[in-house]
Amino acid sequence: MPVLRMLQRVVGQMLQSPAGGYRAAVLPGRVLGTSSWHIPADANFHSGSLSGTDRPPRVLITGGLGQLGVGLANLLREHFGTDNVILTDIRKPSDQVFHSGPFIYSDVLDYKNLREIVVNHRITWLIHYGALLSAIGETNVSLAKAVNITGLHNVLDIALEHNLRLFVPSTIGAFGPTSPRDPTPDLCVQRPRTIYGVSKVHAELMGEYYYYRYGLDFRCLRYPGIISADSEPGGGTTDYAVQIFHDAIKNGKYECYLKPSTRLPMMYIDDCLRATLEVMEAPAESLSLRTYNINAMSFCPEELAQEVLKHMPEFQITYKVDSVRQAIAESWPMNFDDSNARKDWGWKHDFDLPELVTTMLSFLDPESRVAQAN
Template identity: 35%
Template sequence: MSRNKSGRKRMKYLITGGAGNIACQLTHRLPEDAQVILTDVADAPFSEVTSNAVYRKLDVTCEQSVLDAFVEVQPDVVLHFASLLSGQSEADRNAAWQVNMQGAFHVLESALKENVDRVVFLSSIASFGSPLPDPVPEDCEQWPRGFYGFTKAAIERMGFYYKESLGLDFRSIRLPIVISAFPSPGAASSYASNMFIEAVRNGTYQLQIRETSNPALIYIDDCLKAIDLLTHANKDSLTRASYNLFSCSPTAADIAIEIKHVITDSEFIFEPIPKVADLIDSWPRRIDDAAARRDWGWKPDFQLAEMTREFISTLQCLNAEGGL
């Protein structure tokens, strides 16, 4: 057992989907003395990680490989982020089934066998579908319109089974669209991040959604804060397996206006593609996240105006350094 200088056990975190944007940035919020093992199929992490993080290749669709990794690492906490996103899932349902569904099953089975303390799963507001009440309540029925959302809803149910029937500490958070400097090229939801990125990089951006589209959004800093809070919340304070999360839900036109306040000559062109626009419009707008606020102290720090100023400043620095 590895311990730090104070004699306290050093926590081990194993993160699947560890080459991705959220996983890489989360390493900067985890305890400095922790051992962080990032795993993914890519050759290297997508962005910078902390010095206490190591990277190893792992394909979650291979049951034996997942179990071998758990046996070797003996993690205390597993953060299961590996997933094909919305656009990729629609384009290749078989691959999405293997990565999302089979991958989650392999992770949960291995966690159970190796006595992992807790498993944190990233779900999505895409798990709901439409039509929906506004705001969406905590226990709203989930009938997703996309294959990606279906897998997220199904894994929530699978995790609930492992929690209630088998005693595994499974925790899930339904992320809104995340605004980040490193959006996935395979996600329909990347439009929101790309509005900011392309405004800084090129001054213009063409969108495939409607001006009125306003699914729930969250800034990356708030996203990481929420994952951190849920991961480290006292088990006895949790009243449910899956939690809603809400920050803001501006329309695409509102985002464009706010960006123009900072980058006055930026231009946004709306050329909706019905299949893409309808998918985005099927996602929740306002979401009841009272349980997260009550159980583990969730509260967003960024609304649209604050997010815009902070994010554009970050992007301008990245662009100047050639990293955008």
């Protein structure tokens, strides 16, 4: 077939929905683009988490020792069995984490090592959490570029090569000052101004490209700021909404680095982890998008402080604005439109602001009046 006609046919196929018909041949890992133009017309897009069997998925979590990974591993282990979920990171796990299930060292920049783990442990789902977050990313742009972009490329190629279902989280930080901010829909202008945001838009686009081009089962949720009691945030712009609880319990006061009226979308960790499991389990045909916003609530420091005051009348908040984080926050969505997630795969949050505050305070201070009142 003449090259031009062949190109026209492939591009035409890519512009259709893969869910409607075909799936690319799995490609040898690092040679994308050389042998990739053959897309069998009769191949089916794979939709099963279980690789056509009734076996539970075997899950690998990269960057698993941060704020979210351990909690996700616990949730997935409850569903799929302890040994079917492998946590990896470049940091040393605590004794508790090390003894609670499989843990392996893995640097997402080490392609061969990551591939070896996928092969040796017969991984079928890959959850890619390894990243440098927004505020930390701005302090080390070259490392953020490496981890967030090169690391993502490694993960995409390995997922494609080994036919994995791949989850990559995105963020409110994938939007920028020219995006509609209240609310921010799934599809709109995305011109973020942090290396974190740029790398996450890149991840969304690359994942969707691999989906349309090769049939990779790529799934992505844009998380709001995530609030958790038993895991430390990793240097994001929304970290204040976690620190405020720790400082309130410990010192009765908190100095906030954002202005009182800075409104951002937020979510309690249990909702975030459940959403991740639900979107990974959703039938492929229910997904009209590959990247979804998810949301639970939206508040500013002033409103959060008011809610804390209901439980701790002596609590004091003061403000010392950090110009870098303030500028980042002001370029991000104030509220997230997650109606597509709710419609397509039934997303529904459990925690609003009052439940969040009660839960955080009673978790961090079990002896308190908050806990006794519940």
